[in-house]
Amino acid sequence: MSNAQAEEFKAAGNAALQAGKLTEAIESYAKAINADGTNHVYYSNRSAAYLKKGDANNALEDAKSTIALNPDFSKGYSRKGAALHALKRYNDAIAAFEEGLAKFPADAALKKGVEDAKRDRDGPPPSSFSGGGMPGGMSGLFGDNLIQQIMLNPKTRAYLNDAEFMAKIRRLQANPNSLTEMINDPRIMEVLGLSLRGAGGDEEDEEDKPSSSAASETSAPKPSPAPAPMKEEPAPVVEEEEDLSELTPEERKKREDAKAAIKVKERGNELYKAKKFDEALAAYDEASALDPTNMTFINNKAALYFTTKQWDKCIESCTEAVEVGKANRAPFEERAKALVRCAKAYQKKGDLGKAIDCCKEAQLEYYDKATERLMKNWELDKKKADVAAYLDDDKAEEAKQRGNEAFRNKNWADAVKEYEEAVKRAPNNAPIRNNLAAALCKIMDFAGAKMHIEKAIEIDPKYVKAWARKGDIEVLIKENHKAIESYKCGLAIDPTNAACKDGMRKVQTLINYASSTMTEEEKMERARHGMADPEIQAILTDPVIQQILKDFNENPQAANQAMANPVVRAKIEKLIASGVVQTA
Incomplete structure (x- = not known):
């Protein structure tokens, strides 16, 4: 303002x-x-x-x-x-x-x-x-x-x-x-x-305002021959002004210059609106010279520079305006506006980091929701820009090779570190994520390993190694029924894949071994683990499956007939693999 x-x-x-x-x-x-x-x-x-x-x-x-x-x-x-x-x-x-x-x-x-x-x-x-005589x-x-x-x-x-x-x-x-x-x-x-x-x-x-009814409002008797007071015209609103007579000549000149500066600034605003930028700039400079304590004139210069896309000069003027404002106790809102304009100039220059810093400083001066939204949007843009700037396939391959070397030397922590660096450089490289999943398994981070292997499959659904790795991870976390599905998916892509074949045999052996050697308590624990899977829960709530499970005890012939349906058979096998249904 x-x-x-x-x-x-x-x-x-x-x-x-x-x-x-x-x-x-x-x-x-x-x-x-x-x-x-x-x-x-x-x-x-x-x-x-x-x-x-x-x-x-x-x-x-x-x-x-x-x-x-x-x-x-x-x-x-x-x-x-x-x-x-x-x-x-x-x-x-x-x-x-x-x-x-x-x-x-x-x-x-x-x-x-x-x-x-x-x-x-x-x-x-x-x-x-005491006032007793006054009614x-x-x-x-x-x-x-x-x-x-x-x-x-x-x-x-x-x-x-x-x-x-x-x-x-x-x-x-x-x-x-x-x-x-x-x-x-x-x-x-x-x-x-x-x-x-x-x-x-x-x-x-x-x-x-002159009060003509003051006397009538009292309880005192009216005067009889009272002369009428001098009639006064209604006085206009008088604004309180400084008594310049009490100031020194230097102080008086300072006040007069400040008033003159405002008039010059208004002239500059008119020139600015008329797009006479050079003349407007000269007016703002003249106003600043008259009153160097007022940041408004410098801020107006910054606005002019922003309009004419002179970003560096805009930033310089905004910075100067804030310094003058702080030194002379200008309103916090005005200082914040200068900082926001400075932020926008930095954004136009492509320096989102400094733009965000200016917004943060502006919020400390005077909090504004619009500035907060602007800053959040820029933070998201900067994050995307930083990720994009970091992408480099060549450097990703170099990090991957360093990770392979560390993996061979059983230095699992360094392997994870190098593979993670490679993923940042090439986030859509499925083999790198597969390697990272293997390294994470070595340090027992199965949740992280599963997340990266699933991302690898999302990137390349026909990447058989990723399906085999997914099955291996699921075996480790005792989700045998899911492991069977993963190995089957891999074999559907490449029926000759040795990793998927070996994985399938191992998981079947584990299921049979578990059924014959586990104690009742261990079987119950395994069943509880399987029941936590939403897919298993969905199978168990299927009325057809519920009837078949009942028939296994009451009508085995009907159950065997139902098992001839490949869809039904797959669901029952999944329940068995999860440990929810016991076969022995």
């Missing part, structure tokens, strides 16, 4: 405050702060809105921010003292007002703030009026907070310097019934209206 937008938010806040829309005013001031977090006036205005709303804690925090941004702003100390006073931290309030007076000894608002805080701290004098509790209108309200209202603040007026106020505080004697004084009626509204005390940044 630009400084001009920040001023628009501030103006909206002033209008809302004047209309009594406190929440809306606070939100508008917050937007102004987000747009330009270096402007102390925005914090001061929001402090006033918070105090009027009754939120003295937040009012105090904004008052502290006001002072931190500009220790030479007298109203910052008034804000802080008023907030502390509202919190009934009287000693702290007095200290805040006195801290301001140390810098601005002639400031009437600070002087009255001290007096008011001391009065509330020490309690009312014994002779103070409706009107004595409360002239309590200790009245001075604070007068002090913080821009229209009434000057009255505090009038000795005659102050004498009347003190008399009213001592005896509210004396109001009838002062009703001809328009200033007293104005203050009465201020007290009734409970408004002006916190609206330092606006002119109160």
Whole structure:
């Protein structure tokens, strides 16, 4: 956001405050702060809105921010003292007002703030009026907070310097019934209206609308020959401006240059929209020269460079903008935007690593869901790019040969390491995955071995060695029924394959041996292992198979007839191989 937008938010806040829309005013001031977090006036205005709303804690925090941004702003100390006073931290309030007076000894608002805080701290004098003569509790209108309200209202603040007026106020505080004697004084009626509204005390940044009905709202009798007060035109919203008279010539020039820089920047924006890039760039440089503390001008240059595809210059400007922003406490959101633009420039250059790093840094400044999505997408793209860049068939073959050498030397760990490197270089090479599966079996990683051999078969379904290896692995993990299927698949491709033939004989021998030598406990364990296989579970839930298993005991002839069906026979043999069905 630009400084001009920040001023628009501030103006909206002033209008809302004047209309009594406190929440809306606070939100508008917050937007102004987000747009330009270096402007102390925005914090001061929001402090006033918070105090009027009754939120003295937040009012105090904004008052502290006001002072931190500009220790030479007298109203910052008034804000802080008023907030502390509202919190009934009287000693702290007095200290805040006195801290301001140390810098601005002639400031009437600070002087009255001290007096008011001391009065509330020490309690009312014994002779103070109880208010019994005022109907409706009107004595409360002239309590200790009245001075604070007068002090913080821009229209009434000057009255505090009038000795005659102050004498009347003190008399009213001592005896509210004396109001009838002062009703001809328009200033007293104005203050009465201020007290009734409970408004002006916190609206330092606006002119109160003249109240013509203030007198009628009181219970005091109307004056008979009272002269009409001077008619005032409704005052426009007055934005709180810095008192440049208190600044040194150097400070005054700095403020004036900052305002001029914003105008130059706006001219640059118009040139940018008209695609007059060279002229726009010159305007942004001019603005930066006038106000080198504002990162917005540099960020605009970065946007121009991005539009014209000058990626390196864009990155350089973004980096400079962030540095200036950090040094001058620019809004976190603005710094994050510069970093995201820098990330996009790196992405255009093809450097996804640095683009992702910039996004991460931006998220630390100001978290944004869109930036998070962008970063995640780039991370996926980088992962794919890294894998693709690593592919190399020649280097894969070299790693495979090193793995073969280690395997022959029974150095299984090194063999696995080299084969894994070969797989990364050539992920679609089935023989390399077959070798890796063999090496993983040697270190007892059967799950990993099975995963790689299944991937090898997926790559090349006619690779007979992979089917034989798959059967061998399944025998090792006691899935004999699956091993039989794997050997059969291999033999279907090459009926003469010795590995598949030998594997088939071995697994049949194991099944027969298990049936004749296992203890009942071992058979039960084997059956439980087989039952864990979803394929076995599916066979057992088949009604036809259930009937055949029942017929083996009750009607062997029917069972034998059913076994003539090759599909049924294959399923029964699978149950036997798994150990779920015992044959002896």
